[in-house]
Amino acid sequence: MKKPEFSSMSTIERTLSIIKPDAVAKNVIGQIVSRFEQAGLKVVAARLTQLSRAEAERFYAVHSARPFFKDLVDFMISGPVFVQVLEGENAILKNRDLMGATDPKKAEKGTIRADFADSIDANAVHGSDAPETAAVEVAFFFPQIDVHGR
Ligand code: GDP
Numbered sequence: 001m002k003k004p005e006f007s008s009m010s011t012i013e014r015t016l017s018i019i020k021p022d023a024v025a026k027n028v029i030g031q032i033v034s035r036f037e038q039a040g041l042k043v044v045a046a047r048l049t050q051l052s053r054a055e056a057e058r059f060y061a062v063h064s065a066r067p068f069f070k071d072l073v074d075f076m077i078s079g080p081v082f083v084q085v086l087e088g089e090n091a092i093l094k095n096r097d098l099m100g101a102t103d104p105k106k107a108e109k110g111t112i113r114a115d116f117a118d119s120i121d122a123n124a125v126h127g128s129d130a131p132e133t134a135a136v137e138v139a140f141f142f143p144q145i146d147v148h149g150r
């Protein structure tokens with residue numbers, strides 16, 4: 001019998017997560033990954049890496065016209081980051097829910113940003129915000145990984 005295709009109706013997704021330099025420096029990689037695992041997200045690729053300025057600028061190119069762009073890039077290259085591909089049911093939205101609002105002061109209690117972030121710049125985590133950005137961002141760090149899990 002033919003192997004079942006990865007159904008187009010399936011809500012199993014892959015998304016890119018970055019544990020940012022502030023959280024890596026705080027030694028909470030494990031605690032943050034634990035939250036993903038407890039929520040049913042599986043780490044299917046991961047590595048600790050140091051972004052160059054050019055890489056950080058390219059990754060955040062969508063924000064290049066924003067007043068905070070230089071601060072954002074300076075922060076993202078200030079130390080190592082832990083990049084991961086997370087897989088699971090509604091992974092993109094689930095990861096965003098676990099992260100909490102961009103500004104940790106506005107993030108709901110119990111979210112990663114509420115618990116680990118210090119400011120809107122040093123806000124502990126990045127997560128892809130839609131299927132299109134997940135595809136681009138997964139390919140940015142893990143070109144060998146198929147974002148559709150095939
Ligand atoms: P995210 O998807 O929740 O990470 O937020 P955005 O995509 O809107 O912004 C990307 C990143 O830029 C955020 O995670 C922050 O680190 C930073 N950022 C966003 N808005 C601001 C801002 O108003 N001021 C500063 N300093 N940084 C910001």
Ligand code: MG
Pocket residue numbers: 127129
């Ligand atoms: Mg964003």
